[in-house]
Amino acid sequence: MVATSDTAIVLMNLGSPDSTAVPDVKKYLLEFLMDKRVIDYPWLMRKLLVGGVIVPKRAEKSAEAYKSIWWEEGSPLIVLTKQLQKALQHDMEMPVEIMMRYGNPSPEFTFDKLVKEHPGLKNVVLVPLYPHYAMSSFETAAEYAKEIYRKKRYPFALKVIEPFYRHPDYIHALAESMRPYVEQEFDHLLFSYHGVPVRHIRKGDVTGSHCLKVNDCCHVDSKAHKQCYRHQVTVTAELVAKELGIPREKWSLCFQSRLGREEWIRPYTDERLRALPGEGVKKLLVVCPAFVSDCLETLEEIAVEGKHTFIESGGDSFTMIPCVNTHPEWVKTLGILCREKMDAVMV
Template sequence: MVNKSEVGIVLMNLGSPDSTSVPDVKRYLMEFLMDKRVIDYSWLMRKLLVGGVIVPRRAPKSAEAYQSIWWEEGSPLIVLTKQLQKAVQHDMEVPVEIAMRYGNPTPEAAYDKLLQDNPNLKEVILLPLYPHYAMSSYETAAEYAKEIYRKKKYKFKLSVIPPFYDEPDYINAIAESMRPYLQHENDYDYVLFSYHGVPVRHIKKGDITGKHCLQVNDCCHVKSPAHEFCYRHQVTITAELVAEKLGLPKDKWGISFQSRLGKEEWIQPYTAARFEQLPQEGKKKLLVVCPAFVSDCLETLEEIAVEGKHSFISSGGDSFTMIPCLNVHPLWVKAIVKYCSQIIAD
């Protein structure tokens, strides 16, 4: 067993531009969208598409969007991840650092900081802050951190915590963070679990059996080895477990997928479409929760709380509430401490 004094922890999140300036946003988007696990085309095709079309068009609009949600202390995602680091550190006897998949701080900076503080470091526990496995989220973060670990030839052991989409502590944290908004049944007509979307092609590509995902009726509920790497299955299970824990009636909640990029088919239903449809279905008081994001960021604070609310109200809705992400909820901090402590104990 490794001594606690020889262990360090890295909490790894998505990342953010260094500022809201167009050049910084361009730099961030280039790194993000050139990731072969985000847009899985050939390098040349990605370069032409991302560098020649997407980023030049998207960067100015994205910079405006970031400006609308930027905090005085900086990027909400970075600020909240630092707050999470501080909260976890308070309850852990081992040093805790943070890293981002894109932008700063890098995994290398986190590893080096841990080594600087403890030259006798024997093990680093990496927790990618993605509850669900997807090629473009959990996988790219974990593999990037591993790649840097190998390239720099660090001597410590790197242990990576797997996705925790169905872990009781995570489910309980989500449910309890939602509960204050559900005190009175008349306060809401519907709860929408909005997850970040992925292309249908990614779901099929990640199917290790080659014959299950989106090929078998009700594939998310038919047991299969494919589920270990299936984002669609995992987000479905998260929503069902949370809804069950909260006692939500089946007709008062649903799942949708946001942040679609490009023209190809992504997994459905689309969140943007549901915002327009729900008022027509008589669901005019809406609660939205985004369990795929553990920290509030552009996709929640602007895409959901601003754009989504405007779309829903404009379509005939009466009230719209986005439930904050877990951020530094005490039960979420407790869950992280438990996950990391279990690795240390082993």
């Protein structure tokens, strides 16, 4: 194994505005939505759409949404990531830092900090906190960190942990974080994943002939699965449901947070929340495994707006299962993933 004094771990999450003030939210949205892997239009078209239409329309509303879930300590996502850092540091003999894809702390800030505080650093293990591969999540995080790393020519080797959507320890950790909720009486469990445009699924298909073209493509073996978000979230849901002993007819998956008018992968979460009461589902559990830390998309979009939609549509009971956050089994899994990567460095 790599000597611990030579190695550091960096946890990389999505990021958050610095505050709920409209200027800070606007700055964050501009950085996020101008990312070519989030809205993959040509630069000028993206600039006109994001800067001229989306951000001016959404900034104030988004600021209000952030205010509704903001904690006294700050952004829930940032606070939870720092708590995760602290918990993992307790189990590891090497420094553990955090960085964000958007906002602060930036990759450059964190890499500079590591070099300054650990002059003998030889290896950095980067953990993008995304279980599944998507162009707009894992890929943009990993590639942006690599871009900063190459640009500044840091003296350490950078090793990136790949998506861990089917890793047995991750599946176990997710299942254990959910277990107290599924052991209570419920009618249905909804896996609500962050959505992506259909175009992204097709664009990421390395074969050019599998995703959304082959019948039941997510269950037909293909090289495309390595970068297919739809396949990977399906596998996670199936493995977790199996570990928890939930019969197939008692769970389903859907996709939230779509933006714009183009087609995104279906079914859509808001539509399912409206339909489920009419299908006899009165007691609903919702879990959001695209995220490892609770954030705006879970605390506001699902726990508040989603609950309202379900109850107004005739549901009786709605429970959002928290993300893995700092669950002991998740912290343990992170340690396993990092040790596996460090051992691989020595092979």
